[in-house]
Amino acid sequence: MRAVVNKMSLKFESRSVNEAFARQAVGAFAAQLDPTMEELGDIKTVVSEAVTNAIVHGYADRSGFITVTVRLFEGRILEVKVKDAGRGIENVEQARQPMFTTGDDTRSGMGFTIMESFTDKLRVRSTPGKGTIVTMVKLLKERDG
Amino acid sequence: MLHITQAERDGTLTVSLAGELDHHAARMAIEQTEDLLALYPCGQLVLELSGLTFMDSSGLAVVLHLHRTCARSGREFIVRGAPPQPMRVFEASGLPQVMIFERGE
Numbered sequence: 001m002r003a004v005v006n007k008m009s010l011k012f013e014s015r016s017v018n019e020a021f022a023r024q025a026v027g028a029f030a031a032q033l034d035p036t037m038e039e040l041g042d043i044k045t046v047v048s049e050a051v052t053n054a055i056v057h058g059y060a061d062r063s064g065f066i067t068v069t070v071r072l073f074e075g076r077i078l079e080v081k082v083k084d085a086g087r088g089i090e091n092v093e094q095a096r097q098p099m100f101t102t103g104d105d106t107r108s109g110m111g112f113t114i115m116e117s118f119t120d121k122l123r124v125r126s127t128p129g130k131g132t133i134v135t136m137v138k139l140l141k142e143r144d145g
Numbered sequence: 146m147l148h149i150t151q152a153e154r155d156g157t158l159t160v161s162l163a164g165e166l167d168h169h170a171a172r173m174a175i176e177q178t179e180d181l182l183a184l185y186p187c188g189q190l191v192l193e194l195s196g197l198t199f200m201d202s203s204g205l206a207v208v209l210h211l212h213r214t215c216a217r218s219g220r221e222f223i224v225r226g227a228p229p230q231p232m233r234v235f236e237a238s239g240l241p242q243v244m245i246f247e248r249g250e
């Protein structure tokens with residue numbers, strides 16, 4: 001395991017206005033690695049996906065807290081963990097399929113597909129009735145100079 | 146925050162979205178655009194996205210919704226001018242293979 005260089009954590013209520021707060025805060029924290037515009041866009045996008053899922057699916061019928069933890073490892077490795085204590089996912093494999101959704105007409109079932117294609121590793125741990133933890137790892141390119 | 150503006154000319158309704166299109170803004174984008182379509186009878190809908198500073202999968206649902214509405218009512222639907230970050234989300238979804246996407250002018 002590589003050494004942790006820096007770490008931060010945010011805890012906020014499951015309100016949709018906090019989607020923008022979460023992705024901007026994680027983007028600002030990741031800025032210390034001097035990511036490319038594309039990498040920064042990818043990071044904000046996947047945070048938005050995971051946090052939105054926690055709000056609309058995890059806490060579909062009540063409100064609760066969401067925790068986002070970011071760790072930076074040696075070698076320009078960024079790890080984002082999004083945790084909710086909501087209703088959980090019965091079948092994670094099915095949930096990760098493109099276009100699978102249990103949501104309404106503002107959902108397209110592409111969130112996990114986007115998280116997978118914009119990061120290097122996606123892990124989903126979920127217990128029905130207890131909650132969900134989504135962990136994403138992204139390796140940032142070396143920058144010259 | 147998402148800002149929605151419209152312009153109608155020669156049978157084309159152009160709806161421009163500027164700012165951040167996420168779950169928080171998706172419902173409003175769908176409803177306002179549907180209202181505009183009802184208000185302006187037109188043969189073509191252009192969704193102009195050059196002012197977007199952020200978009201996630203919620204934007205895919207908005208585009209899919211409008212694509213369906215236009216198909217049902219016999220209108221042409223075009224997505225125009227998506228900046229790089231929204232375009233990466235569209236590309237990951239495969240939508241540009243099945244709909245009309247145009248670069249901005």
Ligand SMILES: Nc1ncnc2c1ncn2[C@@H]1O[C@H](COP(=O)(O)OP(=O)(O)OP(=O)(O)O)[C@@H](O)[C@H]1O
Nearest residue numbers: 053054057058095101102107108109110111112202
């Ligand atoms: N945190 C969560 N808690 C409970 N269920 C979840 C959670 N995250 C995802 N899911 C389930 O997994 C499904 C797929 O999620 P995914 O993000 O891929 O698509 P979506 O959220 O339905 O649509 P989109 O992300 O395109 O708006 C969801 O519809 C939901 O059933």
Ligand SMILES: [Mg+2]
Nearest residue numbers: 049053111112
């Ligand atoms: Mg989702």
